[in-house]
Amino acid sequence: MLMRCSSLEARHSDLFQASPSEEAPPTLSYPMLRQIVLACASLxxxxxxxxxxxxxxxxxxxxxSTSMIGLQPRIDRVNEVQMEQLQEIAHLRRKSAALIERWYKLMILAGNECWSDWEHRTAQVEREIRREEVRQAGDGAI
Known part of the structure; x- marks a missing residue:
């Protein structure tokens, strides 16, 4: 191992020398160093x-690994298809919501308006019938 390090050092001597711009670390007292080491001991x-x-x-x-790398173009195509499907699903959801809203307005609300109109007309006819009955009952009692 020592031989490898020395050959590396010989080939790349610039990597093993401190650059002149680096400052020497400040010297700490022994108790300070001990405190730092003990604080990090669990780490x-x-x-x-x-x-x-x-x-x-x-x-x-x-x-x-190589088979997985070979699958990357296929995975990319599947991702593209999935994105297209997600966009189509979003479009279909919007379209379904619009159709349900239209159905609700045309069938439910319009039907309710129709029933309300019939109820109003029936109430008017019932009032007219009661008035006529009261008038006839008043004419017959005299």
Whole structure:
């Protein structure tokens, strides 16, 4: 491992040297450093556990990944079809709502107006009949 690092350092020496624009970090006292490390101690265990769980995950087979990449044009076409279907469904919902509103206005409200008109006429006829009955009853009693 040491040999690899030294060959990397030899090939890319500029990566391993601090740039002149970087400032040296401020020096902290030992109690301050201890306090920082102790404050973050629980994070070390959590991070180690997460890294161990990532290491245990199996890598998918390359064949599966390449087959999924090959499916991308098909997935894109399916997404386009789905968007068109969603737009058509939205259009049909608006159209259905307009038809239901028209049906309600023409059939229900117009029917109610018709019944209301008939009820009004029937009430007028009943009043006329009562008046006539009262008039005839008044004429017959004299």
């Amino acid at each position: 070390y265990a959590t991070t180690a556990s997460q890294l161990a769980s990532v290491r245990d995950l199996p890598l998918p087979a390359a064949k599966a």
